[in-house]
Amino acid sequence: MRVIECPHCKRQYTIQEIYMPNYLLGYAKDIVRNSDGVIEAFDGVEQDLHEQFTCEECNTTFKVKANIEFETEIVEDESFNDDYSTTIYKDRIKLEE
Numbered sequence: 456m457r458v459i460e461c462p463h464c465k466r467q468y469t470i471q472e473i474y475m476p477n478y479l480l481g482y483a484k485d486i487v488r489n490s491d492g493v494i495e496a497f498d499g500v501e502q503d504l505h506e507q508f509t510c511e512e513c514n515t516t517f518k519v520k521a522n523i524e525f526e527t528e529i530v531e532d533e534s535f536n537d538d539y540s541t542t543i544y545k546d547r548i549k550l551e552e
């Protein structure tokens with residue numbers, strides 16, 4: 456599990472105690488892509504990786520910056536691909552509501 460440490464007293468916090476998930480990831484809807492699949496525009500809020508937090512133990516206020524990386528890899532299992540297609544379709548339905 457990843458934790459965030461107070462830089463002064465080293466008290467540990469979970470990511471969820473410091474970040475609101477909706478701010479950390481932002482949200483996107485009505486995404487516009489060109490024919491190559493490149494995103495050109497979307498409505499929503501960009502992710503905010505910066506947060507400020509005051510330690511409950513030593514009262515030190517410190518800044519936190521998240522470094523989020525995403526890696527992709529092709530799943531070779533054919534049956535999983537079928538399930539995955541279904542999930543994407545459901546997501547599209549939700550976005551249109």
Ligand SMILES: [Zn+2]
Nearest residue numbers: 461464510513
């Ligand atoms: Zn502290």
